[in-house]
Amino acid sequence: MLEKPHLRTVVHLIPSWITMGLLAVSFWYPFWESNMKAPQYPDGLKLIAYQDHVEGDVDEINTLNHYVGMSTIDKVAALERKLAPMALMFCMVHLLYVPFVKNYLLRALFILPSALYPIVAIIDMNHWIKFLGQHLDPEAPLSMTVKPFVAPLVGDYKVANFDVSSHFGTGANLLFIAAGFAFVGFLTHLILWALSFRKKAEVKCSQ
Amino acid sequence: MVKKLVGIAAIAILFTGCGKETPPAAPGIGTGTVSVTGAGNDIAKERGLTPEEVEAALKTYPRPGKHDDEFIAFLSGGHAGTVIAVGLPSCRILKEIPVYSAQSWSGWGFDKDSEDILSEGNFYKDVPLHWGDVHHPKISVTNGEHDGDFLAVADKSAGRLAIVDLKTFKTIQVIKTPNTVSDHGNFWTPNSEYFVTSTFFPAPIPYGTYAPIEQYAEKFRGMITFHSFDRKAARVRLENSFQIELPPYIQDLMAAGKKPSFGYMFTNSLNTELAYGGNMEGRPAMEIGASKNEMDFVHVIHWKKAEELVKAGRAKSIGGVNVLPLEVAAAEGVICFIPISKSPHGVDVTPDGEYLICAGKLDPHATVFSWKKIKQLIDEKKFESKDRYGIPILSHDACLEAYVELGLGPLHTVFDGKGYAYTSLFLDSAIAKWSLGGPRSKAGEEPWKLQEKIGVHYNIGHLTAPATDTIAPLGKYVLSLNKWSVDRFPAVGPLHPQNMQLIDISGDKMKILYDLPIGIGEPHAADILLASKLKAWTVYPEVGTNTRTLKRDSFAVSTGRERVLREDDKTVRVFMTVVRSQFRPDTIRVKEGDHVILHLTNVERARDATHGFALHAYNVNASLDPGATVTVEFDAKHPGVYPFYCSEFCSALHMEMIGWLLVEPKEN
Numbered sequence: 001m002l003e004k005p006h007l008r009t010v011v012h013l014i015p016s017w018i019t020m021g022l023l024a025v026s027f028w029y030p031f032w033e034s035n036m037k038a039p040q041y042p043d044g045l046k047l048i049a050y051q052d053h054v055e056g057d058v059d060e061i062n063t064l065n066h067y068v069g070m071s072t073i074d075k076v077a078a079l080e081r082k083l084a085p086m087a088l089m090f091c092m093v094h095l096l097y098v099p100f101v102k103n104y105l106l107r108a109l110f111i112l113p114s115a116l117y118p119i120v121a122i123i124d125m126n127h128w129i130k131f132l133g134q135h136l137d138p139e140a141p142l143s144m145t146v147k148p149f150v151a152p153l154v155g156d157y158k159v160a161n162f163d164v165s166s167h168f169g170t171g172a173n174l175l176f177i178a179a180g181f182a183f184v185g186f187l188t189h190l191i192l193w194a195l196s197f198r199k200k201a202e203v204k205c206s207q
Numbered sequence: 208m209v210k211k212l213v214g215i216a217a218i219a220i221l222f223t224g225c226g227k228e229t230p231p232a233a234p235g236i237g238t239g240t241v242s243v244t245g246a247g248n249d250i251a252k253e254r255g256l257t258p259e260e261v262e263a264a265l266k267t268y269p270r271p272g273k274h275d276d277e278f279i280a281f282l283s284g285g286h287a288g289t290v291i292a293v294g295l296p297s298c299r300i301l302k303e304i305p306v307y308s309a310q311s312w313s314g315w316g317f318d319k320d321s322e323d324i325l326s327e328g329n330f331y332k333d334v335p336l337h338w339g340d341v342h343h344p345k346i347s348v349t350n351g352e353h354d355g356d357f358l359a360v361a362d363k364s365a366g367r368l369a370i371v372d373l374k375t376f377k378t379i380q381v382i383k384t385p386n387t388v389s390d391h392g393n394f395w396t397p398n399s400e401y402f403v404t405s406t407f408f409p410a411p412i413p414y415g416t417y418a419p420i421e422q423y424a425e426k427f428r429g430m431i432t433f434h435s436f437d438r439k440a441a442r443v444r445l446e447n448s449f450q451i452e453l454p455p456y457i458q459d460l461m462a463a464g465k466k467p468s469f470g471y472m473f474t475n476s477l478n479t480e481l482a483y484g485g486n487m488e489g490r491p492a493m494e495i496g497a498s499k500n501e502m503d504f505v506h507v508i509h510w511k512k513a514e515e516l517v518k519a520g521r522a523k524s525i526g527g528v529n530v531l532p533l534e535v536a537a538a539e540g541v542i543c544f545i546p547i548s549k550s551p552h553g554v555d556v557t558p559d560g561e562y563l564i565c566a567g568k569l570d571p572h573a574t575v576f577s578w579k580k581i582k583q584l585i586d587e588k589k590f591e592s593k594d595r596y597g598i599p600i601l602s603h604d605a606c607l608e609a610y611v612e613l614g615l616g617p618l619h620t621v622f623d624g625k626g627y628a629y630t631s632l633f634l635d636s637a638i639a640k641w642s643l644g645g646p647r648s649k650a651g652e653e654p655w656k657l658q659e660k661i662g663v664h665y666n667i668g669h670l671t672a673p674a675t676d677t678i679a680p681l682g683k684y685v686l687s688l689n690k691w692s693v694d695r696f697p698a699v700g701p702l703h704p705q706n707m708q709l710i711d712i713s714g715d716k717m718k719i720l721y722d723l724p725i726g727i728g729e730p731h732a733a734d735i736l737l738a739s740k741l742k743a744w745t746v747y748p749e750v751g752t753n754t755r756t757l758k759r760d761s762f763a764v765s766t767g768r769e770r771v772l773r774e775d776d777k778t779v780r781v782f783m784t785v786v787r788s789q790f791r792p793d794t795i796r797v798k799e800g801d802h803v804i805l806h807l808t809n810v811e812r813a814r815d816a817t818h819g820f821a822l823h824a825y826n827v828n829a830s831l832d833p834g835a836t837v838t839v840e841f842d843a844k845h846p847g848v849y850p851f852y853c854s855e856f857c858s859a860l861h862m863e864m865i866g867w868l869l870v871e872p873k874e875n
Contacts, residue, residue, distance in 0.1 A: 060813050063787055141860055
């Protein structure tokens with residue numbers, strides 16, 4: 001399976017190196033941010049989610065959320081935060097291995113995780129954001145004031161006295177670009193693999 | 208004789224006609240017109256406001272939501288035992304800082320740490336003091352300029368000194384100054400190495416010693432105390448402090464020498480007569496007895512030399528502190544006197560350290576002595592005579608620079624940093640502005656001359672100006688701390704508020720901008736700080752901070768570690784967290800007679816998330832700021848059910864923030 005890399009192969013590898021770089025760097029930037037504004041918080045409150053931890057006014061947000069019966073932040077997506085570094089490692093190791101792989105299909109499959117990771121991350125994040133807003137303890141003190149709600153992953157909405165504005169962070173954007181490169185790489189190798197059958201057939205016919 | 212008559216007549220006028228008198232000079236009349244267009248103009252017309260009044264309103268108006276105050280003035284609360292923080296120029300009261308008196312809102316005096324701090328200042332443990340008389344709070348200095356770190360707050364009534372930390376605006380130490388019944392005049396040395404106080408009422412030393420009053424001259428003494436301040440620990444250390452013993456001339460206010468006069472300090476006295484009252488024993492009352500002589504003494508004290516003598520072992524240990532005896536001070540030239548007319552009040556030193564200004568009080572002049580002349584005479588040992596205690600006396604005329612007629616009852620002088628002095632005139636109920644001499648006199652103007660007088664309402668005691676004590680006064684305003692308000696405010700009962708007036712000195716004429724009623728104490732003096740120099744905290748830096756040490760409290764507890772411990776059959780110790788909106792644990796069970804110790808930690812991090820802890824049965828109202836750990840201790844003497852609750856409104860569920868102290872009765 002192992003063979004010395006070709007110049008052509010090296011050129012083909014640049015996209016996968018870029019993808020690896022983007023995946024790595026994305027870890028250090030916020031994945032998702034939510035800004036909350038209310039009259040009694042002149043500086044606003046922030047929730048900044050990285051792939052493996054959460055920063056910002058987490059304690060204050062948890063304190064306020066307990067009045068409406070919402071779970072604390074640490075209890076949701078705990079497993080995902082724990083596994084994220086390993087998942088990223090998994091994607092990057094496979095990208096690293098690609099040049100040493102002769103088979104196009106295998107290459108495509110090795111690139112696939114990097115294309116899927118960001119999509120999985122977004123779907124998972126969206127799930128938890130919705131979960132938090134919809135699972136409010138009906139016996140919570142402010143249950144008459146704040147009913148279960150559907151919070152968008154990205155966008156503006158109002159909850160009780162707060163105007164909330166959520167958006168993706170630089171980390172997510174880097175992941176999307178990485179996914180873009182990875183998807184192109186995946187398709188390319190898939191097509192190359194498909195084409196390789198035709199070549200084989202041609203060779204056979206020409207004999 | 209004439210002087211005496213004038214004095215008595217002035218006092219008579221004071222008591223018969225004060226309030227009805229027309230002030231000698233009208234409040235400053237503006238020369239320009241203020242035009243406000245639109246609604247502003249309509250309002251001014253409707254209210255009948257003069258252009259000066261509109262100007263005053265615009266200059267002082269604090270915009271809601273903006274921090275428009277350039278200065279914070281720390282006013283003494285007088286016998287309220289507090290310090291009052293006032294923003295200038297808005298003249299809004301920002302906070303009343305409790306020092307010697309308890310304050311239930313802030314929990315001062317209602318929790319263990321504050322009780323411990325206050326009890327350290329009690330000389331007689333069986334006579335706990337619940338009040339103090341705060342006169343001259345002073346902001347700490349670095350390199351001669353305000354640094355905004357601490358306030359030193361002396362107590363005239365019992366001879367105590369307190370330190371307020373301006374990060375938290377809380378009192379962190381109260382001590383009893385040894386060998387004194389009073390701490391009155393005071394100042395910081397240029398890097399806050401010492402806080403220096405003077406005794407007002409002479410008494411036998413050490414504190415608590417008896418001597419018959421007839422031995423006043425022999426046994427009674429005044430003291431100047433150099434309280435050594437350990438800035439890092441934020442504590443006064445009596446073991447490194449020293450005192451200078453003085454004759455019982457009743458030393459009044461003091462000022463520190465600066466620049467050429469650095470190393471010296473000056474105080475005046477009012478009782479060279481050595482009178483001691485006895486108005487039912489054939490002697491005149493103090494007011495007459497201490498005012499007979501034509502001359503009293505300005506004390507010129509070489510404190511740097513005293514410090515060296517103390518270090519060289521010349522001091523005696525009295526009352527637990529090193530005291531430089533009067534004989535040593537006299538013999539070593541630590542003290543000398545300059546005669547000054549009658550019973551003067553203030554001594555103030557000009558910002559360049561070149562001149563001493565002594566306000567006459569009972570003499571309508573300010574006497575200006577030249578430091579150059581004084582120093583030369585001291586160096587050449589040109590003394591005229593000695594007093595009965597062996598202290599050398601200089602020639603009044605040889606030290607004199609100017610004798611400036613200002614008005615009736617001059618008391619205190621402050622400076623604007625532009626070459627002018629402002630002296631309060633108690634009997635005239637006015638402030639006199641006059642030009643200083645020397646190299647700083649305004650170009651072309653005659654030095655040592657009265658420029659202008661403005662009437663104040665009424666009977667001004669102290670006045671103050673931003674950074675007036677420092678080497679670089681900032682000018683702009685003068686605060687008039689008036690002793691009587693009479694008719695300036697609506698009647699609110701026989702005990703009247705005091706009137707603090709803000710005066711604009713930035714223009715050609717002085718103008719009164721604002722009357723602030725202070726119905727919570729009697730401000731004697733104030734020290735003004737640039738607001739930008741304040742570095743006050745908004746929350747405690749980490750959860751579980753002890754408010755006294757500003758370090759982690761050993762009894763702090765974090766969420767999840769709360770517990771109730773029965774330490775032995777008499778003691779219960781509770782570790783409680785306090786957060787919106789619950790006390791955890793909320794149910795405490797003890798037995799009648801148990802000694803209960805509660806360690807309360809506010810685990811909040813948000814600004815302004817303060818909780819209260821009110822337990823009426825044991826007179827507890829603790830105030831818990833975000834991050835603070837506060838300890839409360841009491842003996843559960845009475846069985847019963849006693850709810851505790853959060854007394855400081857904290858959240859939507861504040862009303863539900865309730866707990867129960869259940870005291871089970873003893874089995875009989």
